[in-house]
Amino acid sequence: xxxxxxxxxxxxxxxxxxxxxxxxxxxxxxxxxxxxxxxxxxxxxxxxxxxxxxxxxxxxxxxxxxxxxxxxxxxxxxxxxxxxxxxxxxxxxxxxxxxxxxxxxxxxxxxxxxxxxxxxxxxxxxxxxxxxxxxxxxxxxxxxxxxxxxxxxxxxxxxxxxxxxxxxxxxxxxxxxxxxxxxxxxxxxxxxxxxxxxxxxxxxxxxxxxxxxxxxxxxxxxxxxxxxxxxxxxxxxxxxxxxxxxxxxxxxxxxxxxxxxxxxxxxxxxxxxxxxxxxxxxxxxxxxxxxxxxxxxxxxxxxxxxxxxxxxxxxxxxxxxxxxxxxxxxxxxxxxxxxxxxxxxx
Amino acid sequence: xxxxxxxxxxxxxxxxxxxxxxxxxxxxxxxxxxxxxxxxxxxxxxxxxxxxxxxxxxxxxxxxxxxxxxxxxxxxxxxxxxxxxxxxxxxxxxxxxxxxxxxxxxxxxxxxxxxxxxxxxxxxxxxxxxxxxxxxxxxxxxxxxxxxxxxxxxxxxxxxxxxxxxxxxxxxxxxxxxxxxxxxxxxxxxxxxxxxxxxxxxxxxxxxxxxxxxxxxxxxxxxxxxxxxxxxxxxxxxxxxxxxxxxxxxxxxxxxxxxxxxxxxxxxxxxxxxxxxxxxxxxxxxxxxxxxxxxxxxxxxxxxxxxxxxxxxxxxxxxxxxxxxxxxxxxxxxxxxxxxxxx
Ligand code: SF4
Ligand code: SF4
Ligand code: SF4
Numbered sequence: 001x002x003x004x005x006x007x008x009x010x011x012x013x014x015x016x017x018x019x020x021x022x023x024x025x026x027x028x029x030x031x032x033x034x035x036x037x038x039x040x041x042x043x044x045x046x047x048x049x050x051x052x053x054x055x056x057x058x059x060x061x062x063x064x065x066x067x068x069x070x071x072x073x074x075x076x077x078x079x080x081x082x083x084x085x086x087x088x089x090x091x092x093x094x095x096x097x098x099x100x101x102x103x104x105x106x107x108x109x110x111x112x113x114x115x116x117x118x119x120x121x122x123x124x125x126x127x128x129x130x131x132x133x134x135x136x137x138x139x140x141x142x143x144x145x146x147x148x149x150x151x152x153x154x155x156x157x158x159x160x161x162x163x164x165x166x167x168x169x170x171x172x173x174x175x176x177x178x179x180x181x182x183x184x185x186x187x188x189x190x191x192x193x194x195x196x197x198x199x200x201x202x203x204x205x206x207x208x209x210x211x212x213x214x215x216x217x218x219x220x221x222x223x224x225x226x227x228x229x230x231x232x233x234x235x236x237x238x239x240x241x242x243x244x245x246x247x248x249x250x251x252x253x254x255x256x257x258x259x260x261x262x263x264x265x266x267x268x269x270x271x272x273x274x275x276x277x278x279x280x281x282x283x284x285x286x287x288x289x290x291x292x293x294x295x296x297x298x299x300x301x302x303x304x305x306x307x308x309x310x311x312x313x314x315x316x317x318x319x320x321x322x323x324x325x326x327x328x329x330x331x332x333x334x335x336x337x338x339x340x341x342x343x344x345x346x
Numbered sequence: 347x348x349x350x351x352x353x354x355x356x357x358x359x360x361x362x363x364x365x366x367x368x369x370x371x372x373x374x375x376x377x378x379x380x381x382x383x384x385x386x387x388x389x390x391x392x393x394x395x396x397x398x399x400x401x402x403x404x405x406x407x408x409x410x411x412x413x414x415x416x417x418x419x420x421x422x423x424x425x426x427x428x429x430x431x432x433x434x435x436x437x438x439x440x441x442x443x444x445x446x447x448x449x450x451x452x453x454x455x456x457x458x459x460x461x462x463x464x465x466x467x468x469x470x471x472x473x474x475x476x477x478x479x480x481x482x483x484x485x486x487x488x489x490x491x492x493x494x495x496x497x498x499x500x501x502x503x504x505x506x507x508x509x510x511x512x513x514x515x516x517x518x519x520x521x522x523x524x525x526x527x528x529x530x531x532x533x534x535x536x537x538x539x540x541x542x543x544x545x546x547x548x549x550x551x552x553x554x555x556x557x558x559x560x561x562x563x564x565x566x567x568x569x570x571x572x573x574x575x576x577x578x579x580x581x582x583x584x585x586x587x588x589x590x591x592x593x594x595x596x597x598x599x600x601x602x603x604x605x606x607x608x609x610x611x612x613x614x615x616x617x618x619x620x621x622x623x624x625x626x627x628x629x630x631x632x633x634x635x636x637x638x639x640x641x642x643x644x645x646x647x648x649x650x651x652x653x654x655x656x657x658x659x660x661x662x663x664x665x666x667x668x669x670x671x672x673x674x675x676x677x678x679x680x681x682x683x684x685x686x687x688x689x
Pocket of ligand 3: 574575576633634
């Protein structure tokens with residue numbers, strides 16, 4: 001289903017979606033992030049990219065699994081806690097971040113469906129916004145099977161045509177949303193389609209960064225596991241969690257019990273984000289750490305994204321959003337690292 | 347003005363002499379205007395070194411890595427490493443020396459003058475350039491930066507785009523060095539604690555609301571801790587394994603370890619993290635501002651440390667990182683130390 005929506009009608013359409021919980025990019029100080037919105041007029045789609053991707057809505061940094069306590073008769077009591085039933089719409093999703101969710105889908109799905117992830121995922125409708133201008137100078141989606149107007153993973157894709165949006169519904173869920181605001185949409189004319197094509201072409205040209213000959217990288221990485229290259233590359237790494245916590249595709253977590261009271265027992269079992277970049281991520285209870293230094297941890301990040309994931313899921317575990325490049329406090333640049341990997345030893 | 351060629355020549359000389367293991371310095375990033383940390387081993391690579399107002403990083407943090415690496419080596423190379431330091435960074439070296447974390451003979455200090463200016467705040471610059479991309483930034487005549495953008499040269503008064511901490515800097519010339527480049531230009535800030543006066547003027551409730559809003563944003567990526575040269579503890583109280591586990595630590599012992607802080611990034615745990623960090627940096631933080639620069643969520647963490655810096659000054663007349671011979675704040679005692687806050 002393809003439609004045209006006048007920009008001034010956008011808030012009115014959103015108002016029709018009141019039965020949904022609405023999320024959109026919001027500015028706090030200098031940073032944009034996805035937040036729940038109460039007034040449709042507050043949505044500002046004139047933003048670059050958010051610091052954290054919408055991953056944080058589907059796979060929140062903290063998820064309560066269950067609550068435990070001792071009941072009056074002294075028996076343990078366990079209550080499962082599930083994400084609330086609350087259909088949501090996320091506006092302004094960048095194509096790279098939508099694609100990233102298709103990647104975390106394969107991790108939290110497959111042989112075993114992660115109940116918590118899927119409850120949130122199934123309830124969310126993703127309304128994308130094509131990038132007519134790359135939101136970051138470090139965008140490189142074109143190198144990793146993406147594009148600034150990719151529809152993958154989205155329910156609706158909106159494209160800014162100046163005074164109006166080109167709105168394309170891609171799924172049943174998307175159709176439902178459009179139908180709710182039926183009277184605000186117009187049929188696209190030939191000129192709209194032409195404008196859309198022009199914008200899409202132009203947006204691709206504006207993406208400056210590339211990983212060249214990316215196909216050579218996974219086999220090359222396989223050869224480089226024991227290479228001294230990683231020691232050199234990791235010299236400036238400070239072992240913080242920025243690259244992985246901000247990455248829309250990273251999905252590692254830890255499960256722990258938060259004990260509020262030990263007598264009588266009361267507490268919660270929670271899942272929280274974790275990262276391969278923290279030293280304690282691989283620490284065994286014996287004290288042995290198989291990834292003992294930052295070189296082995298940087299290697300893990302790169303190999304997971306560009307070798308292991310490729311071997312297992314036939315896709316890169318990176319959608320080229322550029323966050324890890326822009327926000328690394330010491331300027332480690334995944335494109336530079338991969339360029340060096342590709343050319344290593346030649 | 348620091349002559350970059352002199353820096354390169356000196357770097358080349360010390361590497362050729364073979365008395366230095368490697369140099370921790372700055373080099374231009376292949377992508378964009380900012381510099382990045384560089385680790386130079388070969389004399390011919392000394393060419394890569396740079397020094398300009400984009401050299402924001404406090405490289406002394408890498409002395410901590412060097413010490414850890416050396417401790418693990420069976421036959422460690424005991425030659426000193428050389429390090430390029432600005433005034434603020436040199437104060438961090440002083441603290442590491444005071445605390446005997448490193449020895450003076452382990453480091454060869456190459457000081458550079460900030461030329462009466464300082465380093466740039468990337469965000470302020472981006473705003474100033476309104477969407478234009480800067481390719482290069484240089485020190486220009488007194489108090490100005492020279493920006494190259496799209497082949498065009500733009501001169502901007504340094505004051506307008508300086509990093510916040512540079513506006514309050516009390517050491518824009520290295521306080522300790524083996525070799526120093528550039529002239530000493532005195533520039534004393536009118537009020538070194540200006541940034542926190544605004545917070546101090548708020549009521550208790552307003553302050554609580556301010557910090558709650560800020561710290562609620564924290565995702566506990568620990569970049570503020572990881573980038574800090576003073577956060578060198580091998581075990582940090584906030585980590586999930588914040589105790590020594592050895593091969594003979596029993597399961598019981600492990601189970602009984604106190605967990606001081608949960609991983610959940612909620613208000614209570616985030617406050618614990620940030621207050622513990624701030625207290626542990628009292629009388630140690632040299633205000634390089636790296637913690638705040640690194641934070642992806644723009645949380646003004648530096649202000650917490652700044653407040654304690656002010657307390658140290660007012661209560662104990664202690665200024666951090668100027669004299670390596672002086673005992674550190676926490677390990678010194680005077681009979682007339684104030685104690686009226688102990689209740
Ligand atoms: S690895 Fe970096 S560029 Fe790729 S998706 Fe993750 S944060 Fe984005
Ligand atoms: S760098 Fe910012 S987000 Fe990360 S732990 Fe520190 S304050 Fe929190
Ligand atoms: S606390 Fe912040 S300002 Fe102080 S020394 Fe550490 S990184 Fe620098």
